[in-house]
Amino acid sequence: MSPGLTEFSVIARQIQQEREVAATTVDPLLSSTSREQLSRLSEHSDLRTFGALERIGNLVAARLHDEPTYGLMLAELAVAIAERITEPAYPAVLIHQIRGYAWKDFGNALRVLARYDESLEALRRAERYLEDHVALTHDLAQVRFGLATTLQEMQRYEESLALYAECREVFRRHSDGRRVVLSSFAEGVLFQRLRNYRQARETYLLLLASHREIDKETVAALHHAIGSCCVELGDYPEADANLLRAIPIYRELGMAVQIQQAEMMRGRLFLRQGDCELAVSHLRPVRRQFLRLSLIEEAGLCGLEIVETLLTMGSAGRVMMAESLARRIVEEFTSASLATRAITALGYLSEAIAARKATAALAKEVREFVLSLRTAPEREFSRLTATG
Amino acid sequence: MPDSIAPEAGDEAAYEHYFATLSAIAALQFQIPAADAEVLANEVLLASLRHRLNESNAERWLVGAITSAARGYR
Numbered sequence: 001m002s003p004g005l006t007e008f009s010v011i012a013r014q015i016q017q018e019r020e021v022a023a024t025t026v027d028p029l030l031s032s033t034s035r036e037q038l039s040r041l042s043e044h045s046d047l048r049t050f051g052a053l054e055r056i057g058n059l060v061a062a063r064l065h066d067e068p069t070y071g072l073m074l075a076e077l078a079v080a081i082a083e084r085i086t087e088p089a090y091p092a093v094l095i096h097q098i099r100g101y102a103w104k105d106f107g108n109a110l111r112v113l114a115r116y117d118e119s120l121e122a123l124r125r126a127e128r129y130l131e132d133h134v135a136l137t138h139d140l141a142q143v144r145f146g147l148a149t150t151l152q153e154m155q156r157y158e159e160s161l162a163l164y165a166e167c168r169e170v171f172r173r174h175s176d177g178r179r180v181v182l183s184s185f186a187e188g189v190l191f192q193r194l195r196n197y198r199q200a201r202e203t204y205l206l207l208l209a210s211h212r213e214i215d216k217e218t219v220a221a222l223h224h225a226i227g228s229c230c231v232e233l234g235d236y237p238e239a240d241a242n243l244l245r246a247i248p249i250y251r252e253l254g255m256a257v258q259i260q261q262a263e264m265m266r267g268r269l270f271l272r273q274g275d276c277e278l279a280v281s282h283l284r285p286v287r288r289q290f291l292r293l294s295l296i297e298e299a300g301l302c303g304l305e306i307v308e309t310l311l312t313m314g315s316a317g318r319v320m321m322a323e324s325l326a327r328r329i330v331e332e333f334t335s336a337s338l339a340t341r342a343i344t345a346l347g348y349l350s351e352a353i354a355a356r357k358a359t360a361a362l363a364k365e366v367r368e369f370v371l372s373l374r375t376a377p378e379r380e381f382s383r384l385t386a387t388g
Numbered sequence: 389m390p391d392s393i394a395p396e397a398g399d400e401a402a403y404e405h406y407f408a409t410l411s412a413i414a415a416l417q418f419q420i421p422a423a424d425a426e427v428l429a430n431e432v433l434l435a436s437l438r439h440r441l442n443e444s445n446a447e448r449w450l451v452g453a454i455t456s457a458a459r460g461y462r
Contacts, residue, residue, distance in 0.1 A: 002407045004430035009400055015437050054438070093431045097438055134460035135431035138453060139438070174452035175445060 007091065018051025026055040030074070038073050042080035050090060053078055053098055060105045068112045075106040079122075093133045100130040104143045111150045114377050120154070123147045141170035145183065152190055153375050160190060177212050184210075185218065185225075192229060201229035220249035224262050231269045239269050257298070260289045264302050271309045279309045296336040300329045300346070301367055307349070308363035322363075323353040342370045345381040406433060406446075410454040418458035428457045 025046050033041060041047055047056070056078045064071035082102035085095060107122030123146050130140040148163035168183035184207045191200035204226045208219070223246035230239035243262050250258045267283035270276075283306045290299035303325055310322035330346045333339075349366045352358035369381050407429050414425035432453045441449055 002404055002430075003426060004407065004433070005400060005403055008403050008430065008433055011434060012399075012403075012437055091431075091434055093434050094437075097435060101438075133431060133435070134457040135428060135435045135453065137456035137460060138449075139435070170456065173456060175448035 011091065011094070015050050018049040019054065020051075021046070022049065022051040022055040026052050027059070030056075030059070035070065035073060038077055039080065041077055042084065047077075047081050048085055048089075050085075050094065050098060053082055053085075053102060056081075057101055057105050060109060064109055064112050068109065072106075072109040072113060075102070075109040078102040079106050093135055096129045096133050097136055097139055100126045100136065100139055100143060102126075103129065104146055107143075107150065108146045111146070111153060114153070114375070116150055116154045119150045120147070123150060137170055138174045138176065141167045142179070145179070145186070149186065152193070157190060157194060161187060164190070178215075181207060181212055181214055181218060185222070188225060192225065195232070197229040197232040201226055201233065204229070216249055217253055217255070220246045220253070220255070220258070223249070224258070224265070227262070227269075228265050231265060231272060234272070236269055236273050240266065243269070256289075256293060257295065260286050260293075260298070260302075264298075264305060267302070267305055267309075271305070271312065276309050276313045280306055283309070291332075296332050297338060297342075297370070300333055300338075300342075301370060303329045304349075304363055304367035304370070307353075308360045308367065311353070311358060311360040311363055319353065319356065322358075323350065326350040326353055326363075339370075339373050339377060341377070341379065341381060342373055345369050348381065402446075403433060406450055410450060413451065413454050414458045414461075417455075418461065420458055420461055424461065425458075428461060429454060432457055 029041065029044065029046060030038070046052060056074055060071050060075045060078065063074065079099075079102045082099045085098060087095060089095075090098070103122050103126035107119045107126060110116075110119035110122055123143055126143040127140065127147070130136040130143060144163050145167045148160045148167065151157075151160040151163065164183050164187045168180055168187075171177075171179040171183060184203060188200045188203035188207070191197075191203060204222050207214070208222050208226075214222070223242040227239045227242035227246065230236070230242060243266050246262050247259055250262065263286045264283065267279050267286060270279035270282055283302055287299050287302040287306065290296075290302055307322045307326050307329075310318040310325070326346065327350050330343060330350055333343050333346060345366045349358060349362060352362060366381075369379070372379055407426075410429035410432055411422070411425045414420045414428050415422050418425075420428065432450060436446075436450060436453065439449065
């Protein structure tokens with residue numbers, strides 16, 4: 001009999017049992033606890049298990065994008081619990097794994113809330129726990145993937161790229177095809193963000209051609225991304241072909257927001273092709289759909305594409321329409337209490353249009369600024385192309 | 389290695405099987421002393437519990453994990 005067999009058998013059964021218990025106890029316990037009281041649950045014995053922490057980790061991931069503040073609270077709770085779990089409850093390697101995941105989730109939640117320095121610190125802490133055990137290399141790569149994303153948000157692009165490549169290699173070695181795809185995709189996104197559209201497109205195309213098992217959602221996202229790069233590269237037929245490949249897949253998957261985002265990119269494509277009438281008539285229903293989905297920011301960004309197009313057209317009537325639309329976007333952003341910095345930039349655009357000093361380039365600059373606030377909410381609007 | 393088992397849920401046969409194989413990889417391929425190779429194999433198998441391996445991915449994942457662990461061994 002192998003020396004570790006008894007320990008393994010006991011732990012494996014224990015974890016299985018904990019998972020079964022957690023599936024029925026964790027969610028009701030969390031949902032019956034007010035947010036103010038959540039941190040007190042770190043003392044609750046039902047949550048001080050591997051299975052319960054794993055369940056909380058899944059909930060953090062599920063809630064993070066819709067309710068990031070709640071996701072962060074859950075992640076913070078998981079850290080507090082994980083730090084209280086000690087040997088002999090589990091072998092050392094599992095305790096380090098438990099703590100590593102808790103800190104990873106916490107670091108990722110902080111990043112979503114744009115608290116990048118703290119995110120980096122939390123992910124470094126996760127790294128330190130996992131580095132202690134060479135058996136945790138795959139777990140460590142997951143932490144470093146998060147670290148690469150935080151570094152990207154901090155504009156530390158070289159470090160980010162190097163980490164994505166390192167993670168991809170670890171995932172490849174573990175035959176973790178899904179994460180290999182994610183790592184490559186992340187590299188492509190980074191190139192795209194750096195406006196290196198050619199290299200981004202190449203990364204995406206290589207991924208599509210890699211014969212890896214790629215799920216439908218990722219295939220659609222790849223076509224969408226390739227289409228977006230092609231728009232920027234002026235390769236319009238390929239842009240449209242790829243966007244038109246993405247849209248039916250999104251439709252099949254019921255991804256309403258992504259459908260409209262791909263359609264918005266087609267609107268930009270029509271503008272770049274010089275067909276302003278088509279761009280405006282295409283973008284208007286897209287904007288309406290965003291409003292119907294209560295996606296005020298997306299609707300505003302789409303509206304700014306229309307404003308840019310109307311200003312490109314330049315006739316007095318079109319400029320008046322641009323002015324009215326820009327004012328409506330300001331009102332929508334204000335009613336929805338969206339970022340003050342975005343409202344300031346939009347207000348500036350409205351005033352510039354009213355004074356007949358705005359250009360299509362200014363509308364584009366404001367749109368890019370509003371978009372950039374998603375990852376750099378502290379950024380100030382600088383009037384680079386403003387006239388007058 | 390047969391690919392019909394995963395070391396989940398206290399499956400002792402799967403554990404014994406993978407333990408022997410992973411220890412052998414660490415010891416023979418990476419010249420790690422036998423006792424340490426066994427410790428590594430055991431830790432990799434314990435760590436794998438988090439990953440809910442199944443019949444189709446267990447072997448490849450575990451071989452990748454022991455290879456990574458052996459490379460990091462000092």
